[in-house]
Amino acid sequence: MRRQWDIFCTVIDNFGDIGVCWRLAKQLAHEHDQSVRLWVDDLVSFATIVPTVNPRAQQQNILCIEICYWQQAFVEAEPADVVIEAFACELPEVYVTAMLQKKKPPIWINLEYLSAEPWVTQYHGLPSPHPHFCLTKTFFFPGFVLGSGGLLREKNLLARQDAFDQKADQAFLQRKGLLNRKDDEIRISLFCYENAPIEKFIQVLSESTVPVLLIVPQGIVADRIVALFNHASSQINALIHHKQLTIQIIPFMEQTDYDLMLLSCDFNFVRGEDSFVRAQWATKPFIWNIYPQQEGVHWKKLDAFLTLYMADLPVEAASAVQAMWHCWNGKYEMNSLIWENLAAFHRSLMQHNKNWVNQLLELEDLVSNLVQLAENRL
Template identity: 40%
Template structure:
C-alpha cells in the first residue's frame, strides 16, 4: 500500500524520531511504499543519517509544502494518510483527496500511553464532514491497542572496539575502565546540577555521557559551573543519528531519556532508566507516568517499586542508587516481556492489519 506520513516537529527530536522509525519499519520490513512530509526536513535527515542507503532510499522524504505546492492534488493518491500526533493536513492536500476516485483512510496516530482509557478509544472512527474515513490509533503496551515501535531491536551484550560508531569514538576513548556509564538526554527543567552533586557524593566512579548541547543547555559550564568530585566525569557527545543513540543506550548502565522514541528505546536496551516526561501545565504528565509505572512495576518487589518511583520523580541518587543491581535484573525481564507482548510485529504490523 501507499502511505503518506505527515510530521510536524514540536519537540526537537521526538516527533521526527517516531515518524522516521515508523516509515522505516513500514518500508524496509513490511514492503510498504512510504512518503514523509515534514516541516523540519533537516532534523529528520539528521536522525536518519548513517542508515543503510538501501533502506533510506525506500522512503521518499519531502518538505511539508511538497505535499501540495506542485499540483492541486497528490501525484499518487495514497491508500493511507497518517496525521502523526494529530497534526492537521494541509488544506490543499486534503482538497486533492476529495476529488480522488478512491478515498484513502486517514489515521490520527496519537501519542504513546499506558493509560487504561486508551483501550476504549483505540481504533474508533472519527466522522468527518468531508466523508473521508478517519480513525484514532493509539500506540501502547497492552495487546488490544496499537503496539510499540520496536525495529531495529537492539542486540544484547558488550561491545567490541570495532562496533563503536565513528561519530562516538572520541567520546568513547575518554571512558574509564571500570566506571559506571550514565547517559543523559533530558529537558531543561531537570534538577541536574543538584542530581549530579548528590551522585558524586556516593564516591563511585561514574562517566556521564551528555547528549549534544546539554552542557550548554543545562548551563553546566556557565557563569556558575557545576563543581563535581573527580569520581564523576562529564563527557559531551556530538549529535548522533537515531541508530547511534540507540547504541549508546545499550552500552550504558543507566539512562536518562526524554520523548517518546527514546523512552521505548531505553526499555529495549534492558537497562534501568529515568523517563523525563515532557511537563504539562495541567500535570497530565504525572498521570501518564504513573500509568506506565503501574505496568512496568507490576511484578516488582515493594522495595524496587519505591526505589524506581523515587528515581523517576527526581529523588536524589543517594535515595535509590543502591538498588541499581536489582533494577537492572528487572529491566532485562521487562525487555523480554515487551518483546513477547509485541511478537506480532508491534505498531507497524498492527497498523497494516487495521487498515486491511
C-alpha cells in the same frame, strides 16, 4: 501488497516526533515493502538525527524513502493509499480536498501519542468522521498492553542487541570517540528537557563513591552544564572533570548508534517518546523525563506507566524507582539518597527490565499492526 503511504509530521519538541516517524517510515519501507513518503515541517531538526538529510531540499530520497519539506503553502500532491497524521498534526486543506476526489478514499490514520493510561484500549481503533466531508480517520494508540497498537520494534532489534557484546561495545566507543571505561565506573546517558533538576543532579554525581561518566548531547542542557563549571565552551566531545564526575559532551547520534549507546550505558535518562521506548528495549535501568503539560496532565501519564511497569517489582525497588522518577520530573527536590537508592537496585532492575521486555514481546509490533489495519480496510 505494496501500498503508497504518506506520513505527515510536525516537529514539536525537536526530536521525539520526527524520531518516531523516521523509525516508522524505515520499518514500513524495509520490512513491509511499502512505498513511503514522509512530509516534515522542520528539516533542520531532522538532519540532527539523520545527517544525510539536506535541510534545504524540497524533496529528497534517503534509504528508499521520499522525504518532502512540508511548507505552509502546501503544493498539490496525489494522496497515498494510507495517510498517517502523526500526533494530531493537521493535514493541509488542499491535501484533504484531494483525498475526497479519489475514487476510493485513502485509509486515514491518526497516530496518537504513546500512553499507558487505561482508557487507551477503549479508544484505540475508533473511527472519527470528518465534520464536513465524507471522510473518516481512525484513532491508533500505541501502548504496552493487548488492545493497544503496540510499540515500534524492528524485526532484527533483539538480534542486534544480542550481538552487542564486550568487543562490539569497545568498537562502538572507539568509533564514536567515547571514553573507555574505568574500573567500577557508572556510565550514564543524559537526554532530558530543560525542566529536569540538572544542576542538582550534577552535584549529586560529583559526590559519588565511584567514578561516574555522564554522556550529554550538545544543546541547551549541555550549555547549562558548561555554564555551571564556567567551562570554555560546549564544543563537541568537550570533557569536564569534577571530583568523581567526568562529563563528555557529544554530537547527536543517528538512531542506530543511539540505540547502541543505550546498551553501552548503565543508566539511561531519556525524554519524550522515542528514546523512552528505545531505553525499554535496551533493558538497562532508565529514568523518563516526560514532556510537561498544562495543569499537570503529564503526571497521570507518568504514573500510569509506573503502575504497569512496577507491577512485578519488589516494594523497595519500586519505591526507589518511583522516588527517582518523581524527583526527576519536579515533584520534589533531588538529593543524593534518592539517586543512591536507585543505583543500589541496578542489578535487580536489569533482570526486571528483561522480564518487562519479554512481556512487551508478546504484543505485535506497532508497524505490523498498522499494516494489518490498512490491509483490512483496503
